[in-house]
Amino acid sequence: MRILFTNATILPCTPDMPVMEGAYLLVEGETILALGTGTPDVTADETLDLGGDILMPGMVNPHCHLAMTLFRGLGEDVDDRLFRYVLPMERKFVSPAMVRVGTALAALESIEAGVTTVADMYYYEAEVGRVLDRAGMRGIVGQTLADFNPPDHASMDEGFALVAALADEFAGHSRITASIAPHAPYSTGVPVMERIARWADDHQDVPVQIHLAEMTSENEWCATHHDMRPVQVVEAAGLLRPGLICAHCLHVTDDDIAAMADARVGVAHNARSNAKAGRGIAPVEAMRAAGIPVGIATDGPMSGNTLDLFAQFGPVSMFAKLLGKSRAPMPARDVIRMATIEGARVLGMDGSIGSLQPGKQADLIRIALDAPRMQPIYDHYATLVFSAMPSDVRDVMVAGRWLMRDRDVLTLERTQVMADAGQIATGFRAEMARIDAA
Amino acid sequence: MRILFTNATILPCTPDMPVMEGAYLLVEGETILALGTGTPDVTADETLDLGGDILMPGMVNPHCHLAMTLFRGLGEDVDDRLFRYVLPMERKFVSPAMVRVGTALAALESIEAGVTTVADMYYYEAEVGRVLDRAGMRGIVGQTLADFNPPDHASMDEGFALVAALADEFAGHSRITASIAPHAPYSTGVPVMERIARWADDHQDVPVQIHLAEMTSENEWCATHHDMRPVQVVEAAGLLRPGLICAHCLHVTDDDIAAMADARVGVAHNARSNAKAGRGIAPVEAMRAAGIPVGIATDGPMSGNTLDLFAQFGPVSMFAKLLGKSRAPMPARDVIRMATIEGARVLGMDGSIGSLQPGKQADLIRIALDAPRMQPIYDHYATLVFSAMPSDVRDVMVAGRWLMRDRDVLTLERTQVMADAGQIATGFRAEMARIDAA
Numbered sequence: 001m002r003i004l005f006t007n008a009t010i011l012p013c014t015p016d017m018p019v020m021e022g023a024y025l026l027v028e029g030e031t032i033l034a035l036g037t038g039t040p041d042v043t044a045d046e047t048l049d050l051g052g053d054i055l056m057p058g059m060v061n062p063h064c065h066l067a068m069t070l071f072r073g074l075g076e077d078v079d080d081r082l083f084r085y086v087l088p089m090e091r092k093f094v095s096p097a098m099v100r101v102g103t104a105l106a107a108l109e110s111i112e113a114g115v116t117t118v119a120d121m122y123y124y125e126a127e128v129g130r131v132l133d134r135a136g137m138r139g140i141v142g143q144t145l146a147d148f149n150p151p152d153h154a155s156m157d158e159g160f161a162l163v164a165a166l167a168d169e170f171a172g173h174s175r176i177t178a179s180i181a182p183h184a185p186y187s188t189g190v191p192v193m194e195r196i197a198r199w200a201d202d203h204q205d206v207p208v209q210i211h212l213a214e215m216t217s218e219n220e221w222c223a224t225h226h227d228m229r230p231v232q233v234v235e236a237a238g239l240l241r242p243g244l245i246c247a248h249c250l251h252v253t254d255d256d257i258a259a260m261a262d263a264r265v266g267v268a269h270n271a272r273s274n275a276k277a278g279r280g281i282a283p284v285e286a287m288r289a290a291g292i293p294v295g296i297a298t299d300g301p302m303s304g305n306t307l308d309l310f311a312q313f314g315p316v317s318m319f320a321k322l323l324g325k326s327r328a329p330m331p332a333r334d335v336i337r338m339a340t341i342e343g344a345r346v347l348g349m350d351g352s353i354g355s356l357q358p359g360k361q362a363d364l365i366r367i368a369l370d371a372p373r374m375q376p377i378y379d380h381y382a383t384l385v386f387s388a389m390p391s392d393v394r395d396v397m398v399a400g401r402w403l404m405r406d407r408d409v410l411t412l413e414r415t416q417v418m419a420d421a422g423q424i425a426t427g428f429r430a431e432m433a434r435i436d437a438a
Numbered sequence: 439m440r441i442l443f444t445n446a447t448i449l450p451c452t453p454d455m456p457v458m459e460g461a462y463l464l465v466e467g468e469t470i471l472a473l474g475t476g477t478p479d480v481t482a483d484e485t486l487d488l489g490g491d492i493l494m495p496g497m498v499n500p501h502c503h504l505a506m507t508l509f510r511g512l513g514e515d516v517d518d519r520l521f522r523y524v525l526p527m528e529r530k531f532v533s534p535a536m537v538r539v540g541t542a543l544a545a546l547e548s549i550e551a552g553v554t555t556v557a558d559m560y561y562y563e564a565e566v567g568r569v570l571d572r573a574g575m576r577g578i579v580g581q582t583l584a585d586f587n588p589p590d591h592a593s594m595d596e597g598f599a600l601v602a603a604l605a606d607e608f609a610g611h612s613r614i615t616a617s618i619a620p621h622a623p624y625s626t627g628v629p630v631m632e633r634i635a636r637w638a639d640d641h642q643d644v645p646v647q648i649h650l651a652e653m654t655s656e657n658e659w660c661a662t663h664h665d666m667r668p669v670q671v672v673e674a675a676g677l678l679r680p681g682l683i684c685a686h687c688l689h690v691t692d693d694d695i696a697a698m699a700d701a702r703v704g705v706a707h708n709a710r711s712n713a714k715a716g717r718g719i720a721p722v723e724a725m726r727a728a729g730i731p732v733g734i735a736t737d738g739p740m741s742g743n744t745l746d747l748f749a750q751f752g753p754v755s756m757f758a759k760l761l762g763k764s765r766a767p768m769p770a771r772d773v774i775r776m777a778t779i780e781g782a783r784v785l786g787m788d789g790s791i792g793s794l795q796p797g798k799q800a801d802l803i804r805i806a807l808d809a810p811r812m813q814p815i816y817d818h819y820a821t822l823v824f825s826a827m828p829s830d831v832r833d834v835m836v837a838g839r840w841l842m843r844d845r846d847v848l849t850l851e852r853t854q855v856m857a858d859a860g861q862i863a864t865g866f867r868a869e870m871a872r873i874d875a876a
Contacts, residue, residue, distance in 0.1 A: 072813075076820035077769040109810040275756035276824075278764040305824035306811050314749065315756065318713035326716040331515040372547040373744050373828065375510075375856060376863030378870065382514035386714075386743035390811065391829035418813060425814030432816065 003027045003400070004044035008055040008366075009380060010035060012356040013340040017333040019380050025055060027362040030174075030399040034358055050366060054380065056336075057354055058116025058138075058363040058398060059309045060343030063209070063247040063268030065122045065300030067094075067102030069109070070424050072301040074432065086302065087148075089431055093424070094151035099124040100131055101420040106307055107135040108417055111409050113308030113390035114365040116398045119245055119268070119297075119347055121181040121209050123152040126166050129176045136403045136411045138363065140245075140347055141166065142181035142209045145196065146188050156192055160199065167206055175399065177207065179245075184211040185233040186221040193237035200241070207243055207348060210234065213256065214248035215279060231256040240265060243348045247297065250274055250282045257283070261290040266346030269338070271315035273299035281319045285329055295343030296335070309339045313385040332381035366395040439838070441465045442482035446493040446804075447818060448473060450794040451778040455771040457818050463493060465800040468612075468837040472796055488804060492818065494774075495792055496554025496576075496801035496836060497747045498781030501647070501685040501706030503560045503738030505532075505540030507547070508862050510739040512870065524740065525586075527869055531862070532589035537562040538569055539858040544745055545573040546855055549847050551746030551828035552803040554836045557683055557706070557735075557785055559619040559647050561590040564604050567614045574841045574849045576801065578683075578785055579604065580619035580647045583634065584626050594630055598637065605644055613837065615645065617683075622649040623671040624659040631675035638679070645681055645786060648672065651694065652686035653717060669694040678703060681786045685735065688712055688720045695721070699728040704784030707776070709753035711737030719757045723767055733781030734773070747777045751823040770819035804833040 003026070010023040012035065025035040026042055034042065071089070075081030099122065110118060117138040120128050125141040132139040143166050144150060145159040153159035167178040180203075182188035182196050188210075200208050213219070213230045222230045231252060234240050242264040249267050252260070260267070269284050288294050296312050298304045305311075313335050320330030344354025353363050367388060369377065374392065377383045396404040403411050441464070448461040450473065463473040464480050472480065509527070513519030537560065548556060557578040558566050570577040581604050582588060583597040591597035605616040618641075620626035620634050626648075638646050651657070651668045660668045669690060672678050680702040687705045690698070698705070707722050726732050734750050736742045743749075751773050758768030782792025791801050805826060807815065812830065815821050834842040841849050 070814060072816075073820035073824065074816045076817050076824075077765055079765045081765070105810055105813065112810065272752065272756065275760050276765065278759040278762055278767075280760065280763075305820070308811070311752065311824075314710065314753065318710065318753065321716040322713050322718065324716055325718075327515055327517045327519070327714065329716075370856075372543055372550065372852070372856065373746070375543065375859055376508060376866070378510075378512040378863075378867065379514050382511035382743070386511065386514075386749075389827050389829065391827065414810070418808075418810065421813055425816070428814070429816065 001029060002044040004040065004042060004047045005055055006040070006047060006049050007052060008050040009052055010356060011054060011056040011336065011380060013057050013337060014355050014357060017337060017381070025356060027400050030361060032356055032358055032360050032362050035356055053369055053394065054367040055356070055364055056367065057340045057356055058365050058396065059114050059339045060117045060295055060347065060354060061110065061115045061298055061307065061309060062119045062245060062266070062295035062343050062346045063270060063297035063299060064118055064120055064307060066106035066118065066120050066128060067099040067122050068300035068302045069106040069307070070098065070102040070421060070428065072305055074302060074428065085432065085435060088435070089428065090151055092431065093428065094123055096124045096127050098424060099127040101417070101424055103128045103131040104412060104417045105421045106301070107131055107137055108409055108412050108414060110137065110307045111135065111396050111403050112393065112407070113310065114367070114393035114396055115307060115309060116363045116365070116396065117344070117347070117349065117353060119179070119209060123150060126169055129166070129170055129178070133173070133176050134411065136398050136401055138175045138353065138398060140177045140179045140207055141170070142179035144181045144183050145192060146183035147192065148187055156195070167203060179207045179209055181209040182239065184214070184218065185230045186218045190233065190237050193234065193239050197238035207245060208239060208241070209245040209247065210239065212246040212249055213251045216251060219251050229253065229256060231259055235259060235263070245346060248274060248282065249287065250280050252283065257287055257290045257292070260287070261292050265292065267292055267294045268297035268346060269294050269316065270297045270299040270304060271312055271319055273303035275315060275319070276303065281323060284316070285320055285324065293342050293345040294338055295346040296339045308390045310389045313339070317385055332379060332385040335385045336381050362400040363398050365393055367392050368394045439467060440482040442478065442480060442485045443493055444478070444485060444487050445490060446488040447490055448794060449492060449494040449774065449818060451495050451775060452793050452795060455775060455819070463794060465838050468799055470794055470796055470798050470800050473794055491807060491832065492805040492822070493794070493802055494805065495778040495794055496803050496834065497552050497777045498555045498733055498785065498792060499548065499553045499736055499745065499747060500557045500683060500704070500733035500781050500784045501708060501735035501737060502556055502558055502745060504544035504556065504558050504566060505537040505560050506738035506740045507544040507745070508536065508540040508859060508866065510743055512740060512866065523870065523873060526873070527866065528589055530869065531865065532561055534562045534565050536862060537565040539855070539862055541566045541569040542850060542855045543859045544739070545569055545575055546847055546850050546852060548575065548745045549573065549834050549841050550831065550845070551748065552805070552831035552834055553745060553747060554801045554803070554834060555782070555785070555787065555791060557617070557647060561588060564607055567604070567608055567616070571611070571614050572849065574836050574839050576613045576791065576836060578615045578617045578645055579608070580617035582619045582621050583630060584621035585630065586625055594633070605641060617645045617647055619647040620677065622652070622656065623668045624656045628671065628675045631672065631677050635676035645683060646677060647683040647685065648677065650684040650687055651689045654689060657689050667691065667694060669697055673697060673701070683784060686712060686720065687725065688718050690721065695725055695728045695730070698725070699730050703730065705730055705732045706735035706784060707732050707754065708735045708737040708742060709750055709757055711741035713753060713757070714741065719761060722754070723758055723762065731780050731783040732776055733784040734777045746828045748827045751777070755823055770817060770823040773823045774819050800838040801836050803831055805830050806832045
């Protein structure tokens with residue numbers, strides 16, 4: 001099966017970040033066979049004239065907690081909401097069924113926003129992997145291991161058993177990758193991190209994810225308990241290693257950045273989540289200058305509210321310009337680079353996704369340009385970063401399979417997913433009322 | 439003609455910012471006749487069941503340069519773009535026809551985003567007023583007066599003649615209000631500001647707008663030339679007065695804020711525009727604590743890129759939380775308050791618009807809640823601030839007249855407006871290329 005896109009404005013997201021106008025792209029099966037400008041000398045089973053619309057790689061969200069979509073906006077603006085609402089409610093409500101429903105709602109939203117690959121960290125991750133598989137998305141599903149008696153494992157032996165089962169279930173899967181996720185240096189003790197490091201040594205195909213240097217209180221905890229900074233604690237435990245996916249990294253020093261670059265980790269930048277919590281702005285330009293790949297992430301919708309990268313583009317750009325006191329830092333094309341190929345590099349997937357090149361997986365999205373808000377266009381990257389939004393994404397394809405056509409998600413039952421989510425939210429509302437009345 | 443909305447979630451934006459579920463609202467002619475919960479005992483010519491959708495006041499954008507929509511994204515990320523591109527291109531291209539086309543594109547975008555009232559500052563403002571009138575919007579149209587030889591007046595006598603003609607043309611108009619707009623303390627000399635103050639004394643119904651304390655270079659200029667801060671220069675010229683619409687106000691001291699509060703000015707906060715320029719964050723919480731009303735503004739699309747307030751909500755909230763190092767500052771309902779009734783107060787229009795109350799003008803918008811991204815809802819204000827976007831606005835009414843129904847703008851010729859804008863943009867592109875080649 002061959003699909004030919006013609007008359008497209010292709011942003012291949014290759015190193016020079018070119019804009020190819022009047023361009024074509026040919027998909028065969030799961031992969032991209034060819035692309036170029038002018039009239040292609042090829043035959044196809046289906047030809048789609050894009051009328052000048054943008055064709056670009058599906059976006060990569062390198063850090064999220066999909067199932068937490070069910071907590072979206074709960075306890076907004078409340079400083080102690082983690083202990084007041086989140087932890088007690090997670091203990092009470094997190095179950096395989098809740099994770100399944102929350103992930104389905106999240107997948108629906110992600111696909112509608114042109115996000116085709118996610119790295120998730122939560123509980124009952126086999127459910128996450130199954131829903132993402134059914135939705136047709138690409139995902140790294142990370143079983144969280146933590147000391148705070150989390151919902152799905154009472155001991156680390158149980159936690160490791162979950163990881164092993166997850167790795168078994170998705171071994172060899174073309175789109176879903178099992179992952180192991182120590183929660184954070186303050187919540188997953190050094191002995192556990194050391195055990196994870198040994199496990200990861202034996203399972204090189206299982207990526208490791210961690211929350212790192214997210215809060216000043218974390219820095220203080222690490223100083224008190226280990227006389228080290230969070231990055232140093234992770235390094236001492238043997239986890240600061242090539243491919244480690246580090247979420248947040250706000251409170252890092254120049255030495256931390258140098259150590260992270262030496263270790264060849266990747267960073268997931270959660271601009272909106274960090275700012276909404278009043279936690280600060282990650283030194284993204286400094287990390288990238290040191291050679292660390294940085295992707296644009298949403299965090300969980302309890303913290304960042306949405307799962308689209310468009311809502312992150314403004315903050316990512318503005319925060320860099322505010323720190324640099326100039327319009328020049330973080331130009332629009334770098335934002336799009338981070339949302340695609342650089343995010344893929346953070347996940348160790350830049351060999352197969354993140355850019356439109358022959359031989360790569362056909363993970364691509366079409367973005368319409370006909371909204372008044374999108375015109376005129378002097379720089380397609382500026383238009384994407386500052387004008388575009390999820391409603392402009394028209395079509396989404398992963399591995400050559402359509403997940404959305406003309407805004408209609410084909411792989412999930414929208415009505416059922418919304419109804420299931422609504423039912424769970426009703427229970428959450430009652431519990432909130434109970435907590436507030438107590 | 440009576441229109442009854444039923445089964446709505448009404449956010450009236452009255453002082454307590456309530457959420458009225460299962461509510462109704464009755465419009466008669468141009469005004470709101472009644473609203474409440476439960477089943478209304480009224481008759482209407484048309485009854486609309488909103489199915490739980492939000493009904494709220496049309497949003498107020500208290501500072502923009504609508505015609506500059508044609509410059510959207512031009513010279514993005516370029517620090518010297520003002521002198522490199524904008525000023526030479528304005529000199530070359532700004533004309534009544536260009537202002538007409540740019541304003542029409544801007545009005546289309548504004549209506550699609552649920553913005554019903556704007557305060558504009560630019561050139562050939564009679565054209566702006568005429569387009570907004572035709573579009574059915576409400577607007578304050580400010581003729582800019584500046585010393586830098588702007589496109590539409592070679593002398594201040596010519597400038598004042600434009601203002602007088604503008605005031606004459608829109609005298610008594612129910613939706614369009616003429617305004618006089620000294621550009622800024624560094625670009626409109628004190629003698630001119632004094633002349634404007636005298637003129638405004640004799641024309642109390644003509645609001646005055648000014649850019650104020652926007653840049654550190656402005657503070658330096660005022661220190662060098664007047665040994666004062668910008669707010670003090672404006673005060674010395676007699677312009678710091680009740681109802682003065684002050685745009686930006688980033689670089690203000692506690693003394694400036696006290697003087698502004700005493701003078702009873704209003705502030706238009708341009709969070710995104712200011713941050714994109716790397717200029718900093720306005721002390722919004724401090725100004726509001728001093729009793730100064732602060733509205734949420736977009737600035738011109740050359741600086742802020744879009745004319746919807748949704749794109750500003752995140753920055754407005756996040757910046758306050760970053761400054762306060764906590765989740766608590768600028769709660770979501772305050773953001774919506776600023777976007778509606780407080781913005782109306784900045785423009786001196788809170789007696790007639792900005793909230794849904796019997797006797798007020800029927801300026802209202804319907805927001806759909808059925809996108810996966812909008813669910814679940816625990817706090818409607820949080821949903822509006824962090825999840826909603828222009829594509830969720832379904833219907834727009836101003837003074838009882840439909841401007842948009844089911845996403846179809848009824849008052850402007852979309853295809854023609856887009857074609858006209860595209861033609862002008864082609865000329866801009868050629869000029870940019872000429873400048874870059876020179």
